[in-house]
Amino acid sequence: MTALVIGLVLFIGSHSVRLLASDWRSATMARLGEKRWKAIQAVVSLLGFGLILWGFSAARLDSPLLWQPPLWGRHLAGLLMLPAFILLVAAHVPKNALRDRVGHGLVASVALWALAHLLANGRVVDVVLFGAFFVWALLDFFSLRRRDRLAGNVRHDGSVRNALIAVLAGGIVWAFFAGFAHAWLFGVRPFG
Structure with missing residues (x-):
C-alpha cells in the first residue's frame, strides 16, 4: 500500500x-x-x-474488504462510465458546445470514473485509490471553474455538431471498453 x-x-x-x-x-x-x-x-x-x-x-x-458492493453498484458504475467517456472525448474535440458548457471535461471525467469505481468496489485499496482521485478531481474542477469565472474565461464558440461527434465517439469508446477492454485489461466485466 x-x-x-x-x-x-x-x-x-x-x-x-x-x-x-x-x-x-x-x-x-x-x-x-x-x-x-x-x-x-x-x-x-x-x-x-x-x-x-x-x-x-x-x-x-x-486488501481487507470494507463492504460488499451490491450488484447494482457495478451496473451503475458501468452506466456512469458512459458520460465519463463522453466528457473525456469532448475534452479533446476542438470547438464543441459540450466542452464549452462543462468547462473542464477531463477533470469531470476523472471524478465520474472515480465515483463509479467507488460504487463498484469495497476494499480498502479501492477506497484509497478511487477516493483520492475523486476528492482531487472535485477540488480541481471547482477550483478551475472558479479561476475561469474570475478571469472572465467564457467559451461560446463550440458547435453542437462537434459536441455530437464527441458524444458519438465517447459512446463508441465506452461500448468497446465495457464490452471487451475492461475484462481483458482488469478481468472484470462491468455488465457481466
Missing part, C-alpha cells in the same frame, strides 16, 4: 501544484523555463503513475 500512496502523492501532487502553490509554480517555471518545468512534471507524473499501478496491483491481493 505504501507504493500506492507514494504514487498518488506524486501523481496528484504534480497535477495540483497550480491549485496549491500557484505563485511558487509561476516563479519556478520562470526560473527553469517552461519546457524544463513540463519535463520535470512529466517525469514526476509518470513515476507516480507507475507506482500507482504497481502499488494497486500488489495491495489488491490482500
Whole structure:
C-alpha cells in the first residue's frame, strides 16, 4: 500500500501544484523555463503513475474488504462510465458546445470514473485509490471553474455538431471498453 500512496502523492501532487502553490509554480517555471518545468512534471507524473499501478496491483491481493458492493453498484458504475467517456472525448474535440458548457471535461471525467469505481468496489485499496482521485478531481474542477469565472474565461464558440461527434465517439469508446477492454485489461466485466 505504501507504493500506492507514494504514487498518488506524486501523481496528484504534480497535477495540483497550480491549485496549491500557484505563485511558487509561476516563479519556478520562470526560473527553469517552461519546457524544463513540463519535463520535470512529466517525469514526476509518470513515476507516480507507475507506482500507482504497481502499488494497486500488489495491495489488491490482500486488501481487507470494507463492504460488499451490491450488484447494482457495478451496473451503475458501468452506466456512469458512459458520460465519463463522453466528457473525456469532448475534452479533446476542438470547438464543441459540450466542452464549452462543462468547462473542464477531463477533470469531470476523472471524478465520474472515480465515483463509479467507488460504487463498484469495497476494499480498502479501492477506497484509497478511487477516493483520492475523486476528492482531487472535485477540488480541481471547482477550483478551475472558479479561476475561469474570475478571469472572465467564457467559451461560446463550440458547435453542437462537434459536441455530437464527441458524444458519438465517447459512446463508441465506452461500448468497446465495457464490452471487451475492461475484462481483458482488469478481468472484470462491468455488465457481466
